[in-house]
Amino acid sequence: AAAPPPEAGEAAEGEPEPAEPAEPNASSVGEADGAPLDPLEERYACADAAAYDVDLGPVDVAGPLGITLEANGVEHAYVVAGHNFSLTVYGLGLGGGEQRIRISDGDGAPCGGAGTANNTRHLEGPLGEDPDLPGDGQDLSSAQTWEELRFASSGVYVVCWCSSLSGTCGSDRDFNTQVGVVRTEWPGFQVTDEVGEPLRAIVNVRFTLVLEGPEVSIADSLRIVDHDVECGSEESAAHSRALRGPLKDRPNLPGAPVPGRPMALAWADLRLVEGGLRRICWCSGETHACQTAKDFDHEAGFFAAFLVRHVWPDPCA
Structure with missing residues (x-):
């Protein structure tokens, strides 16, 4: 007797069983050019701020952070023309003493501009006499100090820094980092x-x-x-x-x-x-x-x- 016809969905005798429908592949969601996305990328898509919720820690950048001014053992916001003061550059990983500073007129070129490899003519004291005088200090990597400085005139002056990493501290462009501003006033009489x-x-x-x-x-x-x-x-x-x-x-x-x-x-x-x-x-x-x-x-x-x-x-x- 002839075999009954197969029911719907069944394979006929001698034919292979039909393949089960494929389940969607989670890793294929959002594929680009056939390459699966990274699981984190797949989860967040890195499209908004909430996706960047993992703190990997701070990044410290070596270099100067600022300056302090001191006269007669007291820190000041400005200095008095004609009177001695000390200037300290502080920061992170400053170096071992090969660094140099220049103090330029505030109304002149910005640090790194023409003439900033020279100090202002109003600067007096050891740094005025020897522009390549290094800073002093117990830990030169965190603070370097220049002492017995003074200005012959009032005004605003800019402190430019040379790290010595990219040059010899001999050209204008070597002093392209501004680390602070010094305001100088005459005494009030x-x-x-x-x-x-x-x-x-x-x-x-x-x-x-x-x-x-x-x-x-x-x-x-x-x-x-x-x-x-x-x-x-x-x-x-x-x-x-x-x-x-x-x-x-x-x-x-x-x-x-x-x-x-x-x-x-x-x-x-x-x-x-x-x-x-x-x-x-x-x-x-x-x-x-x-x-x-x-x-x-x-x-x-x-x-x-x-x-x-x-x-x-x-x-x-």
């Missing part, structure tokens, strides 16, 4: 009389000049010059021809302490034989010999000398 009032001298009448400020010292000197003489110019090396008294006879006569005013110095028995506006040029005795004109490049203030008829409307009053 007040010019008064012996009782603390603004000084107003009268021609041919003796007066006392008091210079008051946080930076004054008995080592300092001053010059009283005519109003059209610029401090630091050749004419500022000497007092005005109109000045009389002990300061005229001894140009570097130190000021006398003022009772009750610890930050003030006084010069007494002065006299002017001509009226007009006078400029006071100051020299820091801490850092300068106070002998040449350029030593007196800071303007400490002004005062006026009046004729009697300019002081009282009625000379007989």
Whole structure:
């Protein structure tokens, strides 16, 4: 007898069994160019921030982080022109002392630009004399210090760094890393009389000049010059021809302490034989010999000398 026909889905006698339908291959989901994706890529697809949730740790970059400024053992945000200070570059893996710095004018080229392989002409002290002077310190890889620096003028200066890894620290481009900015200010002075009032001298009448400020010292000197003489110019090396008294006879006569005013110095028995506006040029005795004109490049203030008829409307009053 003939065999009954196979039921639906069954293979006929002598024919191979039909293959089972293939299950979807999870690894084939999202395949590109036939290559399966990495399991993490497959899971997250790395398409949003949530996919990057594994912290592999920090990355430390060797190099300078910044600078600190110190004067008289105290850290400062700025320095005073004419006074010594130390500058420290701190960071990670700075090196072993082969590194160099340059201090450039803030209004000049950026670090690495033209002229930044040279220090500003206003820098004085060991680094000003020897630009290749290395920094000092107990652990040079974390901090390097340059001491006894000072500026001859106020202003803003930029500190440029050479790591010595990519050059010899001899060209502008070697100093292409800015590590900090140094702000330099003149001391704040007040010019008064012996009782603390603004000084107003009268021609041919003796007066006392008091210079008051946080930076004054008995080592300092001053010059009283005519109003059209610029401090630091050749004419500022000497007092005005109109000045009389002990300061005229001894140009570097130190000021006398003022009772009750610890930050003030006084010069007494002065006299002017001509009226007009006078400029006071100051020299820091801490850092300068106070002998040449350029030593007196800071303007400490002004005062006026009046004729009697300019002081009282009625000379007989």
